[in-house]
Each structure stands twice: as C-alpha cells, then as structure tokens.
Amino acid sequence: MDTKDGGKMHVVMLPWLAFGHVLPFTEFAKRVARQGHRVTFLSTPRNTRRLIDIPPGLAGLIRVVDVQLPRVEHLPEHAEATIDLPSDDLRPYLRRAYDAAFQRELSLLLQEAKPDWVLVDYASYWAPAAAARHGVPCAFLSLFGAAALSFFGTPEALLGLGRHAKTEPAHFTVVPEYVPFPTTVAFRGYEARGMFKPRMVPLQRIALGLQASGLPFIWAFRAPTDAVSGGLPEGFEERVAGRGVVCRGWVPQVRFLAHASVGGFLTHAGWNSITEGLAQGVRLVLLPLVFEQGLNARNLVDKKISMEVARDEQDGSFAADDIAAALRRVMVEGEGEQFGAKVKELVKVFGDDEVNDTCVRDFLRHLSEHSKKNQG
Known part of the structure; x- marks a missing residue:
C-alpha cells in the first residue's frame, strides 16, 4: 500500500449519534486497527464514556476525538445520542448540533492531518464535499445490508432524480425493474406510507x-x-x-x-x-x-x-x-x-472472526488501491 505511512493508512470515522451506529463503527475501528492502520474516531464526551472501550493493545492506533456539541434550542442538556431524547420529535435538533460541531471538527482535522480516507455514516451528508476540498477520498460505510441498499438504487435515485427515483409511497411497494432475478421482496403499503409519516409502536x-x-x-x-x-x-x-x-x-x-x-x-x-x-x-x-x-x-x-x-x-x-x-x-x-x-x-x-477479518482486509485493500490509482 503506497500511502504516507509506509503502507498503512490513516482513516477518519464519523458515526451518527445513536448507540446502534456508534457501537458498530467502534467495532469496525478495532478491526481496522488490528490490521495495523490508524483510526481517528469522532465522538462526543458522553458517548465515549458510555460506549467506546479501546483495548490497551490498540490504544496507539485508535484516537478518539471528543467533539463538544453546541447548545441548540429545544435540545435537552447532556443529550448526545438519540437514546437521550425524550421524544423523536427532537431528533432534528440533535442533527443540527451534530452537523455544526462535527462538520467544523472534520474540517480542522483535514487541514491538520490530511488522512488517507474519511468513512462516514448516512447522517454526515456534508462530509464528502469537505473531504474533496482537501483532496481526501470519502466513502459511505452503510449499516444497511447490501440487499436493502440495492433496492433503494443509485445515488442519483436517492437524490430523487432519474427514472428510478422513489418519490411517493407506491414506488416502494414494487420490486425495482433493475433487479435481475425473481423476488417478491419489497415494502408493504403501510411500511411505505410510514416512511413519509412514522407511526407509534404499540x-x-x-x-x-x-x-x-x-x-x-x-x-x-x-x-x-x-x-x-x-x-x-x-x-x-x-x-x-x-x-x-x-x-x-x-x-x-x-x-x-x-x-x-x-x-x-x-x-x-x-x-x-x-x-x-x-x-x-x-x-x-x-x-x-x-x-x-x-x-x-x-x-x-x-x-x-x-x-x-x-x-x-x-x-x-x-x-x-x-x-x-x-x-x-x-x-x-x-x-x-x-x-x-x-x-x-x-x-x-x-459469527466467524476469520471470515469477518477477511472481509475487512478486502475492504481496506480496495481503499488502498483506489488511493494508489488516484495518486498515480
């Protein structure tokens, strides 16, 4: 791997502020570090205390940066994850705080360190443009499975553009025409409507x-x-x-x-x-x-x-x-x-760690080859 650090990469990770996102990103960071790569992990102080446990043997490879969220009107004090919100109606205020603080921190980090890659969750929509301004590639590390992602379609479709755009509930209830094999896997009508108007859980x-x-x-x-x-x-x-x-x-x-x-x-x-x-x-x-x-x-x-x-x-x-x-x-x-x-x-x-580590190695090799190709 022809990177700045003798073949090892420096990767920045930005998970969304939810336990179900911070935890898998943390586990992935450990697997990346076990391959000898450095990781800078953006978190918040409270989430770090509650969730992020870095083994001593990896402490030299994983740096957790605690990002202080700004005060946002209507956002409860000390709310740093979705589980801290007394109502889902407050999620937009947590997003506002996240966007302001993490976008600023990422920009500073890109100026100071220039990592090899930025890996982002779905919420960091501003990260690709910020990384591109500094010549750093950015990848979306999805917590959705590949099957679900393929149903939603291309980036163009996700933006509501092109022939495969899904802009109303009915579009989610049929199998996309580009799926090349027979299947009945699609959303039901009530699920599709729920995307536009979520329901209470009984x-x-x-x-x-x-x-x-x-x-x-x-x-x-x-x-x-x-x-x-x-x-x-x-x-x-x-x-x-x-x-x-x-x-x-x-x-x-x-x-x-x-x-x-x-x-x-x-x-x-x-x-x-x-x-x-x-x-x-x-x-x-x-x-x-x-x-x-x-x-x-x-x-x-x-x-x-x-x-x-x-x-x-x-x-x-x-x-x-x-x-x-x-x-x-x-x-x-x-x-x-x-x-x-x-x-x-x-x-x-x-449940096979060897299989999982092989997948991580393949993923990291793909990132490295992409970097070498663009450097050349």
Whole structure:
C-alpha cells in the first residue's frame, strides 16, 4: 500500500449519534486497527464514556476525538445520542448540533492531518464535499445490508432524480425493474406510507404478546415520554414475575444474545440486530417497524431463515396473539427446529472472526488501491 505511512493508512470515522451506529463503527475501528492502520474516531464526551472501550493493545492506533456539541434550542442538556431524547420529535435538533460541531471538527482535522480516507455514516451528508476540498477520498460505510441498499438504487435515485427515483409511497411497494432475478421482496403499503409519516409502536400489544406466549424473556424496554404508567399494561410485570424481566433503557445486546440461556430474539429487523443475532446462532422473530427493516424481514423470510409476526396488510396492525403465535412457532413448536438448524449454519458466516477479518482486509485493500490509482 503506497500511502504516507509506509503502507498503512490513516482513516477518519464519523458515526451518527445513536448507540446502534456508534457501537458498530467502534467495532469496525478495532478491526481496522488490528490490521495495523490508524483510526481517528469522532465522538462526543458522553458517548465515549458510555460506549467506546479501546483495548490497551490498540490504544496507539485508535484516537478518539471528543467533539463538544453546541447548545441548540429545544435540545435537552447532556443529550448526545438519540437514546437521550425524550421524544423523536427532537431528533432534528440533535442533527443540527451534530452537523455544526462535527462538520467544523472534520474540517480542522483535514487541514491538520490530511488522512488517507474519511468513512462516514448516512447522517454526515456534508462530509464528502469537505473531504474533496482537501483532496481526501470519502466513502459511505452503510449499516444497511447490501440487499436493502440495492433496492433503494443509485445515488442519483436517492437524490430523487432519474427514472428510478422513489418519490411517493407506491414506488416502494414494487420490486425495482433493475433487479435481475425473481423476488417478491419489497415494502408493504403501510411500511411505505410510514416512511413519509412514522407511526407509534404499540408497546402494550407487544407486552401482552410476551405474556401470552408463556415463554421466559428479557425485554430491553424504552417507554415513550407520554406513556401512562410507564407504557406497560397495568400489572404486567407482576403477572410475568419469575419468567420475564423488563430492563428500562439500553442493554448490552450482544452480551445478552451470547448468553447460553438465550435461544430466540424478537427484533425490529434492523440489520445490526439481525447480524448480531445470527452471529450468536439464536432464532429470530421479526417485527419490522421503520426504515429498511421491512425489506430485511422479507428477505430473511424468503430464505426461510426466520419468521415475521403476522400483520394486517392494510394498516400494519397486529394483536398480542400474533406476537405470541410467532414466538411459540419459532421457539417451541415443530417448525422451530428448521429455523434453529438454519441459524446454526449461518453462525459459520456471521459469527466467524476469520471470515469477518477477511472481509475487512478486502475492504481496506480496495481503499488502498483506489488511493494508489488516484495518486498515480
């Protein structure tokens, strides 16, 4: 690798301010550093304290830069991640603070250090132009799976331009014409409409479904700010005492999934959660809610890897019994054995560190070759 540092690169990473983004970016930074490359990781002080744990052996290769967010009207004090917001309505104010602080910090860093690459999350829309002004290449490190990204289309389409642009709900409910193989994987009507007008999650129905399933569970629960009695049905925790535990707020999901007593995972079907579940060989029950989650769910169901909670095709509603039925079918009834066998096979891919490190090496080699080509 013909880079400035004897063949090793210096990479800057900018994750969005959400736990589900900071954590995978951190894990990726560690894998990059284990290959001998330097990483500058932009974070905030509170997120660094809560989430970022750099092993002593990598401390000389990973530098975490804490970026102080500015005061923004309506943004709660000490809010440095989406989990700190009492309402999703406040996300625009967190974005405003992020844009102001991280854009400034990146510009300073590019002037002082001139790294080899900048790797950005979806939120740093201003980063490519900033990097280009300093002659530094920039790449989008997506937390969506490749299948979902291919559905959304080219950068031109994402900007709402060209023949494949998706500018209204109906455009998301059909398989794009450029997909070269037969598939039925697409958004349902209620999911497509939800992209333009998100819906509240019926947490009480999920609670009653867990209760009706009769299965032991641990639930990472975050109540909405306007919830009555904590957002759970009255007496719920007393009724499930002894077999169900409700953990309010964030939990170390990977550690929980790795525990020998955990055999199944009811998840919203975000790609991070899917890969974490498959890496541990746990059976998946899918309840997609927003973003690309519906595509992920259809894809896994189509491949007979998991089961999706039954929903009303018109409005996306579901009953407690639908939750209970899906959980029992996957966990205790006969057909659950095929799901168990399938996820055990996939551990060899998602849970194999050697496979993951090979993918990282291939990715880094691609970055290096791109740099050499443009330098030449």
